[in-house]
Amino acid sequence: MVNLNDVARKAHVSKMTVSRVINHPDQVSPEVMTLVQQAIKAVGYVPNQVARALVNKRHYVIRFLLLEDVATVEPNYAKLLIRLAQNLQQKGYTLEISLDITAETKSIDGIIVSGWRQEDLSKLQALDVPVTLYGAAPTNCPLSSVDVDNQVGIEKATEYMWRQGYRDIYYIGLSLDLPFAKQREAGYRAVMAQKGGRVSVYQTENHAHLADTLVTNLMHNFQLPTAIVCATDRIALGVLRAVQRVYHIPRECGVIGFDGVFIDQLTQPQLTTVRQPFALIAEKIVAQIISQIESETTLETNNVSVSPDIVVRETTSL
Amino acid sequence: MVNLNDVARKAHVSKMTVSRVINHPDQVSPEVMTLVQQAIKAVGYVPNQVARALVNKRHYVIRFLLLEDVATVEPNYAKLLIRLAQNLQQKGYTLEISLDITAETKSIDGIIVSGWRQEDLSKLQALDVPVTLYGAAPTNCPLSSVDVDNQVGIEKATEYMWRQGYRDIYYIGLSLDLPFAKQREAGYRAVMAQKGGRVSVYQTENHAHLADTLVTNLMHNFQLPTAIVCATDRIALGVLRAVQRVYHIPRECGVIGFDGVFIDQLTQPQLTTVRQPFALIAEKIVAQIISQIESETTLETNNVSVSPDIVVRETTSL
Numbered sequence: 001m002v003n004l005n006d007v008a009r010k011a012h013v014s015k016m017t018v019s020r021v022i023n024h025p026d027q028v029s030p031e032v033m034t035l036v037q038q039a040i041k042a043v044g045y046v047p048n049q050v051a052r053a054l055v056n057k058r059h060y061v062i063r064f065l066l067l068e069d070v071a072t073v074e075p076n077y078a079k080l081l082i083r084l085a086q087n088l089q090q091k092g093y094t095l096e097i098s099l100d101i102t103a104e105t106k107s108i109d110g111i112i113v114s115g116w117r118q119e120d121l122s123k124l125q126a127l128d129v130p131v132t133l134y135g136a137a138p139t140n141c142p143l144s145s146v147d148v149d150n151q152v153g154i155e156k157a158t159e160y161m162w163r164q165g166y167r168d169i170y171y172i173g174l175s176l177d178l179p180f181a182k183q184r185e186a187g188y189r190a191v192m193a194q195k196g197g198r199v200s201v202y203q204t205e206n207h208a209h210l211a212d213t214l215v216t217n218l219m220h221n222f223q224l225p226t227a228i229v230c231a232t233d234r235i236a237l238g239v240l241r242a243v244q245r246v247y248h249i250p251r252e253c254g255v256i257g258f259d260g261v262f263i264d265q266l267t268q269p270q271l272t273t274v275r276q277p278f279a280l281i282a283e284k285i286v287a288q289i290i291s292q293i294e295s296e297t298t299l300e301t302n303n304v305s306v307s308p309d310i311v312v313r314e315t316t317s318l
Numbered sequence: 319m320v321n322l323n324d325v326a327r328k329a330h331v332s333k334m335t336v337s338r339v340i341n342h343p344d345q346v347s348p349e350v351m352t353l354v355q356q357a358i359k360a361v362g363y364v365p366n367q368v369a370r371a372l373v374n375k376r377h378y379v380i381r382f383l384l385l386e387d388v389a390t391v392e393p394n395y396a397k398l399l400i401r402l403a404q405n406l407q408q409k410g411y412t413l414e415i416s417l418d419i420t421a422e423t424k425s426i427d428g429i430i431v432s433g434w435r436q437e438d439l440s441k442l443q444a445l446d447v448p449v450t451l452y453g454a455a456p457t458n459c460p461l462s463s464v465d466v467d468n469q470v471g472i473e474k475a476t477e478y479m480w481r482q483g484y485r486d487i488y489y490i491g492l493s494l495d496l497p498f499a500k501q502r503e504a505g506y507r508a509v510m511a512q513k514g515g516r517v518s519v520y521q522t523e524n525h526a527h528l529a530d531t532l533v534t535n536l537m538h539n540f541q542l543p544t545a546i547v548c549a550t551d552r553i554a555l556g557v558l559r560a561v562q563r564v565y566h567i568p569r570e571c572g573v574i575g576f577d578g579v580f581i582d583q584l585t586q587p588q589l590t591t592v593r594q595p596f597a598l599i600a601e602k603i604v605a606q607i608i609s610q611i612e613s614e615t616t617l618e619t620n621n622v623s624v625s626p627d628i629v630v631r632e633t634t635s636l
Contacts, residue, residue, distance in 0.1 A: 046422060074393075075392075089421070097412075097414075099403060208584055266555060
């Protein structure tokens with residue numbers, strides 16, 4: 001099997017030089033680079049990942065650490081994981097999946113964490129590899145993070161309903177004491193305050209049938225045309241069911257959701273929603289963790305919010 | 319940082335002996351094993367994964383290779399991936415995700431492949447690491463595989479509807495020329511042949527709205543009470559919508575789906591379905607790939623089918 005020695009011999013350079021071309025390309029002259037690369041091609045050498053790692057002290061492996069309960073795992077993860085794997089692959093890294101916050105970190109270069117809570121942050125900070133959080137960071141978060149811009153997403157949704165001509169606008173939010181839930185509600189309140197519209201905020205757990213029941217009990221108060229801005233597509237699904245029993249969607253009542261992963265494709269009529277831009281989110285997460293890994297110094301904490309866009313379908317025009 | 323030397327010194331044995339305890343435990347006596355393990359604990363040594371790999375020539379990494387188009391990725395994958403990661407973790411392996419069939423295999427011990435088609439099999443066979451397929455294998459498949467038992471699943475579903483008292487039983491299948499689709503249809507036909515019932519098979523693409531349209535055009539032929547066995551939950555979702563416009567579910571028409579991943583939780587009424595046992599499927603996949611890796615000789619091809627069970631909810635009782 002072809003190895004480093006064969007390349008060195010072919011190029012008439014030392015093994016040390018070949019190793020430098022592979023692992024520290026910034027340290028070699030363009031002439032040497034070309035010479036060695038040609039030799040590599042000529043002998044058909046494929047760098048050994050494990051050997052490379054030992055030289056660099058880098059493993060070219062990033063861990064996706066999922067701290068959420070497996071049973072409640074959302075379909076969102078499938079898309080995100082695959083996008084992350086794609087992005088990392090382009091940069092020469094592999095993505096491994098782990099559910100164990102205590103797993104050893106000797107074989108990895110960095111960690112992307114999802115499903116974390118406030119209580120996990122100190123443990124994550126104490127790990128000896130760079131960490132990037134996926135999800136809405138609390139204020140003064142000690143770690144870098146990337147998330148969809150929850151507040152801007154619901155601001156856009158609420159603004160959109162207003163522009164469509166709806167004036168009696170409800171917000172059905174999540175009864176969760178987490179940053180992302182509070183940010184979404186803040187988006188609705190900000191727009192309604194700016195427009196001087198009546199604020200109607202209700203909360204539910206993230207289940208279609210609970211949202212259905214909640215809205216069923218609100219409908220007698222509707223001043224048509226009414227709009228319902230929903231914190232998630234799951235909630236929107238339940239809201240659509242409740243409303244359709246009594247009113248015409250969208251002429252009497254408009255509904256908009258948030259996520260655009262999967263559920264929005266299953267509703268009838270087709271749901272207008274705020275789509276989480278997973279492809280872009282994955283790019284930002286990867287850019288973040290790699291810059292943390294490749295930086296010689298400790299970087300400042302960076303909390304990135306990615307603005308989502310509205311996907312207009314059938315549930316929102318007067 | 320604590321290393322092998324510290325353990326050797328603590329246990330009063332050679333480094334070679336410590337290495338053997340860690341990497342070839344079958345080659346050491348119980349007394350030496352205990353002595354060294356106590357020393358490991360006492361000094362707080364954590365084996366270095368990379369060093370272990372070089373000794374064993376094993377990397378303790380399994381790749382999940384996804385060949386399907388990212389855009390059509392189902393939420394099913396989130397559950398399966400996480401279950402796989404959990405199972406592998408228990409056996410000391412990490413799971414990496416890749417989308418590239420040409421990626422080098424030097425740093426991994428085996429591959430689990432999903433989203434493959436008949437055309438990919440020769441390329442997969444040619445790889446120089448063990449491969450296990452996830453998904454329904456064609457007859458005379460050259461590689462080992464694990465899948466839910468598609469035929470048994472739909473047999474159970476059809477049998478169940480018959481036992482509930484439905485006699486006019488339809489099967490809405492998938493218009494796909496793939497083994498799993500044909501196996502599911504075969505399950506319905508087998509039961510109807512055995513019962514002497516009328517065979518009513520229709521096919522659609524895997525979209526709720528298409529299934530909705532299809533069934534809307536069939537309903538005038540129903541001889542109540544009618545049952546509809548669906549190849550997937552997505553199809554069942556569309557079928558439920560169509561039927562509910564005209565008939566009572568389940569008294570006039572019963573509906574049963576297949577998957578039990580996610581969609582079944584979103585329907586109204588709540589959908590009876592054949593649940594894919596992902597936890598068990600993941601266990602079987604991991605057992606399979608590890609036995610292929612750890613076997614000294616080439617194993618016979620093994621095609622495992624895991625029987626699913628019915629989750630009874632609200633759409634199926636007379």
